[in-house]
Amino acid sequence: KTIRPIVICTWNFLNASAEAWEVLNTGGSSLDAIEQGVMVEENDVNNQTVGTGGRPDRDGNVTLDACIMDKDGNCGAVLAMQNIANPISVARKVMQDTPHVMLAGKGAEQFAYEKGFEKTDLLTEQSKKEWLEWKKTSEYKPIINIENHDTIGMLAIDKNGDIAGGCTTSGMAYKMAGRVGDSPIIGAGLFVDNEVGGATATGVGEEVVRTVGSFLIVELMRQGKSPQEACEEGVKRIMAKNKERNDFQIGFIAINKKGETGGYCIQPGFSYRTYSGEGHVNNPSDSFLK
Numbered sequence: 001k002t003i004r005p006i007v008i009c010t011w012n013f014l015n016a017s018a019e020a021w022e023v024l025n026t027g028g029s030s031l032d033a034i035e036q037g038v039m040v041e042e043n044d045v046n047n048q049t050v051g052t053g054g055r056p057d058r059d060g061n062v063t064l065d066a067c068i069m070d071k072d073g074n075c076g077a078v079l080a081m082q083n084i085a086n087p088i089s090v091a092r093k094v095m096q097d098t099p100h101v102m103l104a105g106k107g108a109e110q111f112a113y114e115k116g117f118e119k120t121d122l123l124t125e126q127s128k129k130e131w132l133e134w135k136k137t138s139e140y141k142p143i144i145n146i147e148n149h150d151t152i153g154m155l156a157i158d159k160n161g162d163i164a165g166g167c168t169t170s171g172m173a174y175k176m177a178g179r180v181g182d183s184p185i186i187g188a189g190l191f192v193d194n195e196v197g198g199a200t201a202t203g204v205g206e207e208v209v210r211t212v213g214s215f216l217i218v219e220l221m222r223q224g225k226s227p228q229e230a231c232e233e234g235v236k237r238i239m240a241k242n243k244e245r246n247d248f249q250i251g252f253i254a255i256n257k258k259g260e261t262g263g264y265c266i267q268p269g270f271s272y273r274t275y276s277g278e279g280h281v282n283n284p285s286d287s288f289l290k
């Protein structure tokens, strides 16, 4: 059978998916494609939900969450890490160079310095200005599709047919100090099983954690559901636990071993990008609420 390398990511990230595609198209591994791809968003100061330029917590500190998974089910994550510009690369080092899966806070930062990462001020003037403005009311009210837009979760299949995934974020803007969302939690914000496929999430992380969303979607695909059907069921599980709430957004994307993809969300407005030898498109996602 012919293997068709492909990368997909949450939202309409053309540059990040193009970068990942470049790695895949030149024979690189899905793991390298993921790391190089999501780094584009970590480095983009205009993306205020990932890496440098990310919106801070309510005390004004930018704290980053990221995780990565490879074809063998190895995984690494950093949680609430400060002052380091590329958490996805630190997560990969946690996976490859330590006996652990997760490092949090100061420990993660310390480990990054030991691995040669440089101390970086992640708070940009723009994010600082907005935070100071927010402080006037200090109202914690995530705005659907706007304020917490732009976490990047990415899944890739390389020329060997091997799947890897990654997810990286600065989390919900103005979160409590120490708050960690779904994005660095294996099974919640991301899950990959090379036998079956992968899934990743964006949106209000607490709700994704409650249903172990990405793991659920991969297991549903194992049971025979298509990526699209599995994403829809993932969202339905969340809505079943939120009968009285409809004011938040979650988007899931998934890919299976055959390279079929799917995406589904709660509120209109989510999309995901696919990039392969057949070209690249932004796929507007169908939503649970209309």
Ligand code: SD4
Binding pocket: 049, 148, 149, 150, 151, 152, 169, 170, 171, 172, 180, 181, 182, 183, 201, 202, 203, 204, 205, 206
């Ligand atoms: C979180 N899921 O920390 C992340 C936020 C997010 O686009 O996806 N933003 O809960």
